[in-house]
Every structure is written in structure tokens, then in C-alpha cells.
Amino acid sequence: MALLRKINQVLLFLLIVTLCGILYKKVHRETTLRNETDDDSEPPEEMEEEIPVVICAAAGRMGAAMAAINSIYSNTDANILFYVVGLRNTLSRIRKWIEHSKLREINFKIVEFNPVVLKGKIRPDSSRPELLQPLNFVRFYLPLLIHQHEKVIYLDDDVIVQGILADCQEHSEKEQLISDIQELYDTTLALGHAAAFSDDCDLPSAQDMNRFVGLQNTYMGYLDYRKKAIKDLGISPSTCSFNPGVIVANMTEWKHQRITKQLEKWMQKNVEENLYSSSLGGGVATSPMLIVFHGKYSAINPLWHIRHLGWNPDTRYSEHFLQEAKLLHWNGRHKPWDFPSVHNDLWESWFVPDPAGIFKLHHHNS
Numbered sequence: 001m002a003l004l005r006k007i008n009q010v011l012l013f014l015l016i017v018t019l020c021g022i023l024y025k026k027v028h029r030e031t032t033l034r035n036e037t038d039d040d041s042e043p044p045e046e047m048e049e050e051i052p053v054v055i056c057a058a059a060g061r062m063g064a065a066m067a068a069i070n071s072i073y074s075n076t077d078a079n080i081l082f083y084v085v086g087l088r089n090t091l092s093r094i095r096k097w098i099e100h101s102k103l104r105e106i107n108f109k110i111v112e113f114n115p116v117v118l119k120g121k122i123r124p125d126s127s128r129p130e131l132l133q134p135l136n137f138v139r140f141y142l143p144l145l146i147h148q149h150e151k152v153i154y155l156d157d158d159v160i161v162q163g164i165l166a167d168c169q170e171h172s173e174k175e176q177l178i179s180d181i182q183e184l185y186d187t188t189l190a191l192g193h194a195a196a197f198s199d200d201c202d203l204p205s206a207q208d209m210n211r212f213v214g215l216q217n218t219y220m221g222y223l224d225y226r227k228k229a230i231k232d233l234g235i236s237p238s239t240c241s242f243n244p245g246v247i248v249a250n251m252t253e254w255k256h257q258r259i260t261k262q263l264e265k266w267m268q269k270n271v272e273e274n275l276y277s278s279s280l281g282g283g284v285a286t287s288p289m290l291i292v293f294h295g296k297y298s299a300i301n302p303l304w305h306i307r308h309l310g311w312n313p314d315t316r317y318s319e320h321f322l323q324e325a326k327l328l329h330w331n332g333r334h335k336p337w338d339f340p341s342v343h344n345d346l347w348e349s350w351f352v353p354d355p356a357g358i359f360k361l362h363h364h365n366s
Contacts, residue, residue, distance in 0.1 A: 051185045052149045054083045054142065056113075056135040056157055059090045063337055063351060063359035064157040066097055071160040071350040073106050078182040082108040083146060085138050087115065093356065100355040111145050113138055121267040122284070123274065136285050139244060140263045143255050150252060153185055156245035158310065158330040160350050179304075179326035187248045189298045194253035196298035197242035198305035217241055222287045223276050230275055235294055242297065244289045245329050246305040262292045307331050313340035322346070338362050 053072060057065035069082055086094050091110055098108060115134035122132055138145070139154050146152050162179050187196050200217035216222065220237035223230045254260070266288035270276055276287035306317070306325040310332030322328070328346060330336050336347035339362045351361065 048079045050079050050081050050149070051181065052081050052083060052146060052152045053181065054085060054138070054146065054152060054154045056085045056138050057090065057094050058133060058135050058157065059087070059093075061157060061335070061337070061359075062090070062093065062097065063354060063361075064335070066101070066103065066352040067347060067350040068155060068157055068159050068161075069103060069106065070352050071163065072181050073103070074350070075161055075163045076180045076182060078180065078185070080107060080181065082106055083111050084108055085111045085113050085135065085145065087134065088112055093358075097352070097355060101352050103352060113141075113145070117141065121264060121271060123271045132284065139247060139285065140260055140288075142249055143251050143260065146251065150250065151185065152249045152251060153181065154247040154249060156329065156331065158335055159245065159327055160347055161327050162325060162346070184246075184248065184300070184304045184327070187298065187300055187304075189248065189250050189253075192253065193296060193298045194250050194257055194259050195293060196248040196300050197244060197293070198246060198300045198302055198307070199240050199242050201240040202299070202302040219290060222290055224274070227273055227275050229269060229273055233291065233294070235291075239294070241286070241290055242293075243305065243307055243329075243331065244286055245307065245331055246300060246327060248298075248300060259292060263288045266291050301326075303327075305329060309336070309343055310334045310341065313342055316342050
């Protein structure tokens with residue numbers, strides 16, 4: 001009996017020693033791994049900041065997105081990550097265009113946008129059906145598509161960032177100007193602001209052009225002030241509007257203020273009450289943003305959003321004015337890849353031919 005008790009004691013001792021050994025090895029291994037991870041990681045201040053740029057690539061105008069991407073990538077040393085958004089049936093074509101062209105070197109992610117989120121939120125409008133395309137509303141859902149970034153740039157596809165400008169009297173050949181998307185990304189957003197836009201009244205030259213072609217630049221041009229829901233907002237109809245084709249957004253504020261939910265609410269109210277129309281100011285995506293962001297947005301440098309190039313093929317900006325512009329936007333019906341249009345030469349210099357041969361330029365006789 002005494003022998004059996006002694007054997008049990010020895011076995012218990014051996015079991016305790018074994019367990020201690022296992023625990024020691026586990027703790028030692030975790031400490032080593034943690035130290036190795038700490039040694040290999042770079043301090044945050046030494047890591048190059050990544051600039052996310054969101055742009056949509058629609059089936060019928062994919063060449064626009066590729067030209068925009070090319071113009072941005074060619075004129076910066078910053079670390080750009082392009083989020084190229086498309087519908088499911090276009091994703092393979094987007095990838096092929098990028099990987100089989102001069103864009104193969106860019107850092108990019110292809111993101112699918114599911115239009116089911118728009119069900120019951122878009123009122124049919126026959127005046128400009130192209131504005132009702134699902135990708136036109138991607139800007140409403142940025143936090144659902146982009147997760148790991150605090151700050152994001154969103155661009156419409158019909159834009160280009162200007163590169164080295166033609167020589168002019170003020171600049172020698174070695175001092176030619178260049179536009180870097182880093183400058184737009186560095187736009188300061190005031191505390192509590194979820195986004196920055198360009199006001200439609202921010203440039204004298206733009207004001208002159210607006211009067212000439214009859215463009216709207218106030219809330220009256222986008223909202224139906226005969227409707228009670230619009231009157232109850234208390235927003236003066238003469239308030240200057242802004243254009244959401246270029247956005248610098250703070251994702252934390254966007255989510256905190258539930259911007260997407262607010263936009264969806266006004267989309268649904270429009271379906272029920274017809275509060276705005278694309279036949280007014282020219283965009284069903286603009287109107288709800290004007291309501292939600294009224295008095296709560298920061299300003300983008302006006303030269304980073306020179307717009308209305310697509311409104312009238314008979315109206316041109318002066319060459320001197322365009323030399324100072326950093327980003328050009330052909331919003332309107334007259335796109336630079338079609339005829340007729342203006343200043344198309346500035347866009348075509350960034351065009352990337354379609355490897356599949358589907359997207360073609362309609363060349364101009366000017």
C-alpha cells in the first residue's frame with residue numbers, strides 16, 4: 001500500500017513538472033513572436049501614406065474611368081490605391097483593361113456595387129435616364145465599399161487631372177506646372193464635416209460661363225420649392241449649390257453622422273413626393289446631397305474642380321484660365337470622347353485604348 005502511494009506521488013510530481021514545462025514553452029514562444037513582430041514593424045510615421053481614390057467604371061463609358069486613372073497616376077509620386085467600382089457583369093472587363101494596358105503598374109482593387117441597395121429609392125425620370133444608372137449613386141455608399149481608410153477621394157469618371165501644362169509667359173520650360181492628387185487629398189476638413197466639395201459660385205470665370213449657357217448654381221435649380229418638405233427645410237432657394245463630382249470625405253464622420261441613411265431617406269421621400277428631378281439642375285444624385293450637407297461641408301480649392309465643360313459644345317473656357325486648372329470635369333451631356341464636345345484634346349491626351357477594342361473615340365472634325 002505504501003509502495004502504491006509512493007508511486008502515485010512520483011507520477012503526480014512528473015505530471016506537474018510536465019505541465020510547467022509546457023506552460024513555460026508556450027509563454028516563451030508567444031513572447032518571442034511578439035518581439036519579432038515588434039522588431040519587424042515600421043514605426044507609423046515612417047510608413048508611406050496610402051491615398052484611396054474611388055472611381056466608377058460603367059460599361060458604356062469605361063474609357064472615361066481609365067483616362068481619369070491614367071491622368072492621376074501619371075502626375076503623382078504619392079502612393080495611390082484606386083478603388084475601381086463596377087457592376088458584376090463588368091468586373092472582368094475592368095481587370096483586363098487595367099492589366100493589359102499601360103495601367104498595369106497601378107495599385108488597384110476592383111469593387112462590385114450591388115444595385116439591390118437602391119431598390120425603391122430611385123424615381124423613374126425620362127429626361128436624362130443615364131443619371132439613374134446605379135453607379136451614379138456609389139458616392140452615397142462610400143463607407144460600405146471602403147473600410148480601412150479614414151479619408152477618401154471620390155471622383156466622377158468624366159474628369160482628368162492635368163499634367164505638365166503648356167509653356168506660358170509666366171513659367172520657363174523648367175518651371176512648368178503639374179497637378180498632384182496629393183494636394184487634393186490634403187484638403188482640410190473642418191471639425192464635424194464629413195466631406196468637402198466645390199461651390200458652384202466659387203470662380204468668377206465659372207459665374208460668367210453659367211450666365212452664358214443658363215446653368216443653375218443655386219438650390220432653386222435642384223429642389224422643388226413648391227413642395228412642403230422642401231420649404232420646411234428653411235434653406236433659401238438662392239443658396240449656392242455645390243457639385244459632388246469631386247469629393248474629399250472623412251469616413252469616420254460620415255459613419256458617425258449616418259450620412260448614407262440620411263441620403264437614403266431623401267431618396268425615398270423623392271420617390272413618394274417628387275421633391276427634385278434631373279430635369280431641374282441636371283442630376284438626381286446632387287439634390288439629396290445638397291439637403292444632407294447643407295451648411296456642413298468644407299471647401300475644395302476651386303482649381304481642383306473646373307467643371308461644366310460638357311454642358312454646351314459652343315461654349316469654351318479661355319486657354320489662359322485652363323492653364324491654371326488642376327482638375328477638369330466634363331459634367332453635362334457633351335462628353336470629350338463623343339462629338340460634339342469642347343476641350344476634348346485635353347482629355348484625349350490621357351486616353352488609354354481599350355485592349356478589347358470595344359470602347360472607341362468618336363473623333364472630332366475640329
